[in-house]
């Protein structure tokens with residue numbers, strides 16, 4: 376049992392954070408709690424600090440909306456927060472869709488669907504195209520284009536403000552990830568994940584690989600939702616520097632040889648020295 | 653080198669093609685869901701197009717409303733997703749004097765100046781919609797006594813008043829017909845909520861939907877303040893073959909008649 380907990384320590388923590396945040400939002404709507412009001416588009420922390428989704432604000436800006444000071448401050452706080460943390464912490468620790476896509480990936484592994492369709496038919500850069508496209512559309516339609524189709528917002532609102540057909544959206548994402556494309560939504564298409572990959576490129580928290588301990592079992596790559604970021608596994612001791620890493624910590628947990636761990640990004644100078652050597 | 657370059661151009665072209673296709677479908681969908689003209693918005697909401705652009709769908713207004721009047725449009729409801737609205741037949745707006753739903757809006761989609769007079773909140777200035785009476789199905793217009801909507805109105809005798817007239821059918825009764833004055837009606841929907849008919853015979857519609865517009869061609873000559881309404885009027889004169897000369901010349905021109 377303790378071993379199970381140890382082997383899932385980050386997963387359990389992440390679920391606690393994800394569900395806990397959701398409970399705070401639900402509490403605000405249903406029981407009038409004043410801790411965290413609103414939703415992931417924009418929230419009010421302790422009735423004073425605004426927090427805003429930088430992507431939604433960016434779309435509003437492109438659409439020609441008058442962006443209020445509240446929103447600018449809120450979006451800056453969130454951007455800075457994830458910029459400093461690094462990686463797509465939002466995706467693995469906050470976003471409700473992550474639980475759906477993780478579940479799909481889990482079932483996929485259990486049913487060994489990946490051994491059937493090994494080759495991934497789609498590129499992981501689609502999300503940046505979708506991101507660009509959403510901004511073009513926001514400009515052309517003069518309205519935040521992704522916000523009217525966002526499965527993230529739909530799921531999130533369905534949980535806090537009432538379901539409607541929101542469950543259908545969750546089911547579609549689950550089935551898409553399960554049957555059509557591995558890590559399909561979060562790993563290929565989601566433009567919000569794409570934006571956070573860009574924001575998280577320079578941040579501090581980095582998974583580090585120790586090649587000397589690695590037995591090349593590849594358990595980490597099997598469980599990683601963005602396996603290309605682990606390109607160094609078994610080859611060289613490096614930090615995972617691609618912004619697409621969600622800092623979920625799954626690779627660390629499944630590694631039986633302690634070859635992966637969270638670390639703080641090495642300062643640029645040290646890294647420069649390393650490459651010089 | 654040549655083939656990789658060709659591959660690159662090919663894959664880029666394909667990506668652009670797919671993006672264009674996706675963009676068209678996506679754009680068409682967004683156009684479609686935002687085209688619903690029948691949404692009743694919270695007090696102090698901007699005009700619909702500005703509102704849709706400005707509102708970030710945070711639901712803070714929804715949470716602030718003590719009566720659970722406001723909702724965020726859910727998936728599958730055929731309404732602009734996630735935007736706040738209300739349905740008065742279910743829960744009307746009770747026109748709270750402190751208007752808790754408005755100052756919490758972080759985006760300016762709800763504009764507090766629209767419900768303020770001299771920096772004091774004034775919910776009576778709200779323009780969420782306007783009530784419309786279906787005279788065929790309102791029982792008061794049949795001659796049956798009912799003033800449910802009139803009694804329910806927070807702006808009684810201003811937003812709704814009763815018009816008395818003689819019921820010629822019975823010869824001894826009166827009609828007490830509810831009439832809405834759109835200058836005062838806030839669109840709160842308390843009347844719609846109160847209406848006794850199976851489906852409300854008085855109901856709130858967005859102002860753009862329910863109200864006409866006179867334009868610049870007519871003016872109340874007996875009301876000097878009406879001048880202001882047409883102060884930006886511009887004269888445009890269309891010229892046709894006949895009107896290019898003065899009207900009198902045109903009438904006196906016999907040549908056209910003698911031509912053939």
Ligand code: SF4
Pocket residue numbers: 463465466467470471472473476527560561562565566567568569
């Ligand atoms: S990729 Fe998108 S949907 Fe997936 S976890 Fe990140 S933000 Fe959420």
Ligand code: SF4
Pocket residue numbers: 582595598599600601602604605615619620621622623624625626627
């Ligand atoms: S590299 Fe590790 S922490 Fe990063 S996404 Fe993959 S499994 Fe998660």
Ligand code: SF4
Pocket residue numbers: 694695716717718719720721722744745746747748751752753754775
């Ligand atoms: S004025 Fe009061 S009842 Fe009406 S929507 Fe706002 S908070 Fe709700």
Ligand code: SF4
Pocket residue numbers: 706707708709710711712713714735736756757758759760761762
């Ligand atoms: S508080 Fe303002 S931005 Fe938030 S949902 Fe209401 S109208 Fe939209």
Ligand code: SF4
Pocket residue numbers: 782783804805806807811812832836837838839840841842843844856
């Ligand atoms: S909607 Fe009905 S109740 Fe409300 S102000 Fe107008 S007439 Fe009165």
